[in-house]
Every structure is written in structure tokens, then in C-alpha cells.
Amino acid sequence: MNQPKAYLEGLVNLASEAFQFLKSTTIAERASFMHAVANKIEGLGQDLLDAAHRETALPFARLTGEKARTVGQWRSYANAVASGTYIEARIDLPNLEKGKSDIRKLSIGIGPVVVFGASNFPFAFSTAGGDTASAIGAGCSVIVKGHPGHTKTSTIMADAIISTIKDFGWPEGVFSHFLGNNVEGTDTQVGAYLVAHPAVKAVGFTGSYRGGKALFDIANQREEPIPVFAEMGSINPVFAFTNVLKEKAEILAKEYATSLTMGVGQFCTNPGIFIGVKSEDMDRFKNALEAEIFDIAPATMLNPGIYAAFEKNKATLSTQDQVAVLSESVTEAVNGQGRPKVVTTSAENFIANPILGEEVFGPFGVVVEAENYEEVLAVAQQLKGQLTITMACTKEDARAHQDIFNVIKDKAGRLLFNGMPTGVEVVHAMQHGGPFPACTDPRFTSVGPDAVKRFVRPLAFQNYPDEFLPEELKNENTLGIARMVDGVSATKSI
Numbered sequence: 387m388n389q390p391k392a393y394l395e396g397l398v399n400l401a402s403e404a405f406q407f408l409k410s411t412t413i414a415e416r417a418s419f420m421h422a423v424a425n426k427i428e429g430l431g432q433d434l435l436d437a438a439h440r441e442t443a444l445p446f447a448r449l450t451g452e453k454a455r456t457v458g459q460w461r462s463y464a465n466a467v468a469s470g471t472y473i474e475a476r477i478d479l480p481n482l483e484k485g486k487s488d489i490r491k492l493s494i495g496i497g498p499v500v501v502f503g504a505s506n507f508p509f510a511f512s513t514a515g516g517d518t519a520s521a522i523g524a525g526c527s528v529i530v531k532g533h534p535g536h537t538k539t540s541t542i543m544a545d546a547i548i549s550t551i552k553d554f555g556w557p558e559g560v561f562s563h564f565l566g567n568n569v570e571g572t573d574t575q576v577g578a579y580l581v582a583h584p585a586v587k588a589v590g591f592t593g594s595y596r597g598g599k600a601l602f603d604i605a606n607q608r609e610e611p612i613p614v615f616a617e618m619g620s621i622n623p624v625f626a627f628t629n630v631l632k633e634k635a636e637i638l639a640k641e642y643a644t645s646l647t648m649g650v651g652q653f654c655t656n657p658g659i660f661i662g663v664k665s666e667d668m669d670r671f672k673n674a675l676e677a678e679i680f681d682i683a684p685a686t687m688l689n690p691g692i693y694a695a696f697e698k699n700k701a702t703l704s705t706q707d708q709v710a711v712l713s714e715s716v717t718e719a720v721n722g723q724g725r726p727k728v729v730t731t732s733a734e735n736f737i738a739n740p741i742l743g744e745e746v747f748g749p750f751g752v753v754v755e756a757e758n759y760e761e762v763l764a765v766a767q768q769l770k771g772q773l774t775i776t777m778a779c780t781k782e783d784a785r786a787h788q789d790i791f792n793v794i795k796d797k798a799g800r801l802l803f804n805g806m807p808t809g810v811e812v813v814h815a816m817q818h819g820g821p822f823p824a825c826t827d828p829r830f831t832s833v834g835p836d837a838v839k840r841f842v843r844p845l846a847f848q849n850y851p852d853e854f855l856p857e858e859l860k861n862e863n864t865l866g867i868a869r870m871v872d873g874v875s876a877t878k879s880i
Contacts, residue, residue, distance in 0.1 A: 394579055400559025401498035401527040402585045407557050408495060408525045412857045413467050415867055419451070419554055420464035426546040427514060429455045434542050438508045441536040443686035443722075448649065449509070456509040459812055460519045465834035466814070467523040469602075470867030472842060475858050477871045477880070480849075488849050490859040493842035495525030497587025500580045503533035503540055504592035505688050506652045508865075512536070513563060514543040516812075516837050517590030517615075517751065524761065524841035526588070531577065532565045540565065575601070581605050588841055591616040592654070592832065595745075595823055600655075602826045615840045616826040617819065619745040620773035621658040622807050625762065627783035630804070631667035632828055638778055639674035642751075643682065643726075645806035648726040650685045651749030652692070655774050655807040658746060661733070661754045661765055672753060675728060676713040681727045684719035687748065693722050696748035700727060703746060708735040712753055724748045733761040737768055759787060766790050771821025771828065772798040774807035790793040797821060799828060 408416070432452070438449050450537060466472065472494040480488040490570050499521040503512035510516065513530050521528050534539035544563035551560050562878040566573055576617040577597075581604045589605060591598050591614065598616030605614045624642060628819055631638065645657050662668045687693040704711065704727070712728045719725035726749040733756035736742050756762045769775075777784070777791065784791060784803075794801060799820035810818055810833050818833035821824040825832075830840045858869075868875050 393833065394576065394583075397562045397564065398498065398528050398557075398580070398583050398585050399697055400557070401529050401562060402559070404527040404557040404559030405495065405498050405525075408527060408560065410820055411525065413470060413867070415474060416525060417464040417468035419550065419556070420460050420519060422521055422553065423514070423519075423547055423550045424457045424460035424464070426550050427453070427543065428847070430546060436538060437538040437542060441539055442508055442688050444508070444649075444688070452507060452509045452539065455812060456514060459510065459516050462643040462812060463516075463519045463523050463835050463838060467838060470858060470865065470869070472524065472838040473833070473858055473867075474844070475867065475869040477776075477859065477869055479872055479880070489846055490667075490850070490855065491844055491846040492856060492858050494845050495521075496841055496843045497526060498585055499526045499528050499588045499590060500586050500595075501528055501530045501590040502577065502593065503530060505533050505692060506649075506654070507534045507592075508533070508536045508539045509543065511592050512543070513540040514547055515831055517592075518547070518561070520835075520837035521588075521841045523838045525839045527560050527579065528585075529562045530564075531573075531580070532563060534547045534566050534573070535691075537565050573639065577601060578604055581612075582608060584608070584610065586614050589614040589616070590832070590840070593618065595619050598826065599823070613840070614826050615830060615832065617654060618775070618823055618825065619830055620654060620771075620820065621743060621745050622655050622772055622774045622776070623659040623661060623769060624657045624776040624778055624806070625766070626668075626671070627713065627777070627779040628663070628665070628667070629780040629783050630778045631662060631665065631671055633780070635667050635670035636674040639671050640678055641806055643675055643678035645808045646728075646751045647679075647682050647726045648808050650687050650749060651726070652685065653690055653808050655810060656747075656868065657776065657807055658742070658750065659752050659754060661756065661762060661777045663756045663758060663762060668755065672712060672730070675753070677724050679713035680730050682715055682717050682749075683717045684715055684723035684725040686722050687724045690722065692747060693724065696724055696750070699744070699746040700748065700750045703742060703750070703752065704729055706731075706739055706741055708732060709742070726750070728753060730755060730831065732767050733757065737761075737764055743768075745772065759790070762787075763790050763793065766793045766797070769794075769797045771824040772804060773776065773820045773824045774798055774816065776802040776805065778804055799824065799831070799879065805819070819875065854865040
């Protein structure tokens with residue numbers, strides 16, 4: 387590890403120096419930088435889309451939409467940073483009669499952040515994705531390990547950020563980017579070295595449970611443990627109840643099949659499990675789902691590694707005891723293509739066999755049939771942490787099964803009352819995170835402006851002269867942000 391150690395040490399040193407610079411920037415300055423990055427990415431032309439298409443096999447329409455989403459993320463996060471929402475400025479003025487000191491508090495960046503690029507969103511969750519945007523917005527320098535599945539795409543996006551840094555005259559260590567071919571050693575060795583480095587203060591990761599948990603364990607074995615914000619997968623169950631099945635079994639089957647196979651099933655919110663009670667209406671749903679899956683053609687997956695894992699995991703679940711094939715695409719798949727498939731099993735078997743509750747990243751689903759709602763409740767109780775859980779139901783169903791509704795509140799970060807979970811909107815109220823093992827820290831989201839909260843910590847100043855305070859806490863509120871002054875929100879100067 388001599389060569390990678392020297393190379394990575396240089397990146398960390400640059401990031402540490404840049405973090406000291408970022409501590410002196412205001413929220414307005416960082417927001418201006420983020421808007422400039424958004425403009426750079428927006429101006430990237432067909433070369434970016436062509437590279438991403440070649441490397442991921444994602445269609446141009448999807449990539450065009452994801453590029454727009456990425457631009458929107460930088461802009462919306464920038465606006466949230468500029469508003470002062472995430473520094474949470476608090477000012478308690480002195481009162482000699484009551485013995486009160488002058489105490490002022492805000493949230494500042496926690497230090498250099500290492501981000502691991504994701505495979506399934508080459509723009510929005512990778513090099514210039516939400517982790518990078520929110521960390522810089524928080525005032526943290528960033529080191530990105532580009533994903534090996536789209537190195538050219540990652541480099542183009544990185545160059546846009548690096549170019550903006552030069553335009554602003556900021557230190558180069560504000561953002562660093564490297565690929566596997568920059569260093570000797572395996573990805574595992576490189577990742578372990580960075581996460582264990584004492585100057586690194588947080589990690590952002592989207593990927594497999596194995597990868598995320600390994601980074602989490604390294605971070606917690608350090609002399610100074612650091613937070614790892616890892617999104618590690620989810621089966622995103624859909625619970626279907628009596629009245630909704632009666633009203634629209636066939637429509638629900640179409641919605642489920644569409645969501646299950648969208649993007650060749652390569653979304654972290656892919657609904658891999660469908661649970662319902664045996665009935666004629668459940669049979670209607672299964673018959674309709676069988677027909678839907680039968681007609682959906684295979685498509686190329688993101689990379690050979692993901693395809694191989696899909697085939698292996700699909701075979702593992704399909705060959706478990708008391709598991710039957712409900713439907714599979716009639717079209718044979720060529721090498722690298724994910725062929726949609728759905729299997730069925732009983733709730734009793736699902737509860738008894740934990741393997742059936744494991745994520746299969748791709749167009750594969752398990753329909754779980756319960757004998758009654760007691761079994762449905764038992765399934766809900768056994769679930770691990772999820773990003774999402776969907777309740778396909780009417781209000782009447784919800785009133786009749788509040789016990790199940792109460793249980794799932796402990797199991798997911800986002801609960802849907804009908805609809806499918808594959809759309810993750812970039813808005814303030816979005817929660818893209820959930821209890822372990824969906825994520826390592828369920829208190830935070832990786833989508834939406836609240837993602838900035840992951841990379842800040844509070845710092846209080848007591849009896850500080852005004853000239854030495856951060857701009858956001860000075861008497862004159864030049865930034866015009868909302869601050870809590872003696873417990874009351876105010877924008878006026880003191």
C-alpha cells in the first residue's frame with residue numbers, strides 16, 4: 387500500500403487545508419459556489435450523456451432526467467444553505483440582572499468527507515451527487531472515490547466541480563476525485579485507508595450492505611469514531627389490504643409490475659415484496675401480475691458485476707423450499723440482461739426463512755400470501771429496517787388494521803398510503819433513509835436539502851466580541867437570515 391498511501395495522503399492533506407478555508411466562508415458564499423456548479427453541470431453537453439449511456443446502458447431519456455435532477459439538487463441545496471436553515475443560528479443575549487451570559491450558537495461543517503460514488507445513479511448519487519453537494523454546502527471539503535462502473539462519466543462531472551473551484555479561486559482540496567486506476571491496491575484497501583484516516587470526519591456511501599457495513603465497522607473501530615451515512619439497500623414491502631384488492635386488483639398488479647421492473651429493477655426503492663391475504667381478489671391480483679411480468683422484456687443491467695449478483699441472488703431465492711414461480715418474462719435474456727421474475731410463497735414460510743427477506747437488486751419480486759391478518763402482522767413485525775413501506779389500502783382498511791400500521795412506523799423512513807415507492811422527490815419533506823440495515827443512521831436523509839444536516843455539528847460562542855463572531859451570528863444580520871434571538875425567530879439586526 388506504499389503508493390496508494392502516499393497518493394491518498396496527499397488528497398487528505400489538501401482536503402484538510404481546504405476545510406480550514408471553508409470554515410471562513412459564509413453560507414452565502416458557499417451557496418454562490420453551489421449555484422455555479424449547477425450551471426456548469428447544466429452546460430455539459432452530449433458528451434456527458436454519451437459517456438453515461440456507454441458505461442451504464444441507461445437510456446438517454448433517463449439520463450437526461452437525472453442530469454436535470456442533479457442540477458436541481460445543487461440549486462435547491464444551495465438555496466437551503468443560503469437561507470440559514472442548517473446552521474440553526476441561536477442567540478441568547480446577556481442579562482446581568484438574571485446572570486445570563488451572551489451565548490450564540492450555529493452549526494458548522496464537521497471536516498473532510500469521503501464520498502463513495504454509487505452505481506445506479508451516475509449523476510445524482512455519484513461524483514457530483516447529493517452527498518457531495520450537501521457536504522460542500524455544510525462547509526466540508528470532499529474526497530470522492532469514483533465508481534468503477536462509470537469512470538468517464540465520473541471524470542466529466544468531477545471536472546465541472548474542479549473548474550468551478552478554479553473560477554472562484556478556492557483551494558483545490560475543496561473537492562478531490564480519484565478512480566481505482568489512480569492507485570495501487572484493491573477498492574477495499576483504498577476505502578479502508580480513507581475511512582480510517584484520522585483527518586477524515588465523515589463518510590457518504592450508497593451501495594451494498596456488505597460494503598456499507600464494512601466501512602461503518604472501520605469508522606467505529608477508530609480511536610476517534612466518525613459517522614458513516616450509508617444507504618445499504620431495502621426490499622420496500624407493499625402491503626395490500628382487502629378493499630383495495632377488491633376495488634382494483636388488476637390495476638394494482640400493473641402498478642406493481644411497472645415499479646418492480648422500472649430501470650431493470652435497479653432502484654434502491656424497488657418494491658421487492660408484496661404481501662396480501664389469500665382470497666379471490668388476491669388471485670385476481672396474481673393472475674394479472676403473471677400476465678404483466680410475462681410481457682415485460684429483459685433489459686441490460688448497469689454492469690457485469692450487478693448482473694452476476696442479480697442472477698445469483700435470484701437463483702438463491704427461487705430455489706428455496708416452498709417457493710414457486712408465478713411468472714417470468716417470456717423473452718429470453720442475453721448475457722447482461724435482467725429477466726423479470728416473480729415467485730410466490732406463504733407468509734409462514736417467509737417468516738421461517740430469513741433468506742426470502744433479502745434484497746435482490748434487479749427485476750425480481752416475492753409475492754407473500756398470508757392465511758389471515760394475524761400472519762400479515764407477524765410479517766410486519768419480522769421486517770428489518772426499510773427505506774419505504776407501502777400500504778395499498780382504503781381508509782376503511784387503515785381503520786381496521788391500525789396494529790399493522792403502528793408496527794410499520796418503526797420499520798421505515800417513508801410510508802406510502804397507496805402508490806409505488808420508486809419515485810424519490812428532491813424536496814424538503816423527503817426522507818430517504820430508514821432503520822438499520824437500510825441505513826446506518828435513520829435520523830438523516832440522503833435526498834432533499836435536509837441531507838446537509840449529516841455533515842454539520844453545533845458550536846457555541848460565549849461572551850465573544852462581535853468582530854470575532856461568524857458573520858451569521860454578528861449583531862448586524864447582513865445575511866438577512868432567520869435567527870432565534872432569546873427564543874424568538876427574528877431577521878432584524880440586534
